[in-house]
Amino acid sequence: MSDTVLKLNNITKKYKNLNVLKDISMTIKKGQIYGLIGLNGAGKSTLLKIISGLSIPDSGSIELFGESEKAKIEVQRRRIGTIIEKPALYENRSVYENMNINRIQKGIPGIASIDKTLGMVGLIELKKKKVKDLSLGSKQRVAIAMALLGDPEFLILDEPINGLDPIKVIEIRELLKKLCREYGITILISSHMLGELYHLANYYGIIHKGKLVQQLTLQELKVRCKKYVHIKVDSVANAAVILSKKLNTTEYNILPDNIINLYDYIDETGKVTETLVKEGIRVEQIMPMGEELESYFSSVIGREDDV
Incomplete structure (x- = not known):
């Protein structure tokens, strides 16, 4: 049995003469x-609508x-289960009433699913409270609970942490991790901030002007954004021994062309230089390198703009 939940092949969508999506191919x-x-x-919301069946692509296959x-x-x-754009909540009705209305709309039999789903997102104690009296974070939990009615295996969330304060972002993040870990739910989540999803997602797709310009795993992202000290010396073998014995670190990689990437002493390049030179190593280059998450995101879409 295939473990592929979603596969898109060359999805294209136009609105009038504007290419909103251009040959999007991805696998989840x-x-x-x-x-x-x-x-x-x-093009994030348009893509999620196509996957959810709320919009039809002009070409390509799903x-x-x-x-x-x-x-x-x-x-x-x-x-x-989906949350596309702003979830529709009845502000003057209770959490439970909102859930029941959504259950009826989906044709889900019985009311037992309501308490079960509210329990999954930690809202049982608030089920009698009117939605208008909830915090923004709790409203997002209600929306997620509504998306979870019917026990979906695949959850599609469009900017669910947009506008939340940092504490609520963490709460929603931990909730989504729990849904994936404990209930086996696969999740597709969109955001305009890479940093927001760094501690949540394990696979990433960067979309820019309707094109999927890059896909990478969490480990690949960590490697590309990890800070290090770039060192070019006359002898990497001797330098490696000195790093190990004099600076007590093995956090480095030896690369071609007499280059060492040191993942330690990031803010102490002077100390590293002094130690190497003192032991007779000629240091030709030494500089901190690596990118912040948002800088990396900007560099990727910037390269696409230059094409």
């Missing part, structure tokens, strides 16, 4: 939390849970 595997990163207007025929895809969409 079971158990992934896939972070879709892009500026406002990059495979959902292994099915690619149109009628079968519609059946498989019952296994999806």
Whole structure:
């Protein structure tokens, strides 16, 4: 049995003469939390609408849970829960009433699913409270609970942490991790801030002006953004011995062309230089390198603008 939840092949969408999506191809595997990163207007919401069946692509194909025929895809969409753009909540009704209205709209039999789902997101104690009296973070939990009605295996969330304060961002982040870890729910989540999803997602796609310009794993992102001291010396073998014995560190990689990447002493390049020179090593270059998450994101989309 395939572990592929979603596969898109060359999805294109136009509004009038504007290419909103251009040949988008991506694959999401079971158990992934896939972070879709892009500026406002990059095409994130349009892509999520197409996946959810709220919009139709002009060209390309979709495979959902292994099915690619149109009628079968519609059946498989019952296994999806979504929050696309701003969730529709009845402010003057209670949390429980909102959940029940949503349950009826989805055709889910019985009310037992309401308490079960509220328990999953930690809202049982607030179920009698009116939505208008909830914090923004709790409203987002209600929206997520509504998306979880019907026990979906795939959750699609469009900017669910937008506008939340840092504490609430952490709460929602931990909730989504729990849903993936404990309930086996695969998650596709969009944001315009890479930093917001760095501690949540384990796979990333960067979308810019309708094009998916890069996909990478969390480990690959860590490597590309990790800070280090770039050192070029006359003898990497001797320098490595000195780093180990004199600076008590093995946090380095030896590269071609007499280069060492040192992942220690990031803010003490003077000390590193002094130690190496004192032991007879000629230091030709030494400088801190690496990028902040948002700088990396900006550099990726900046390169695309230069094409």
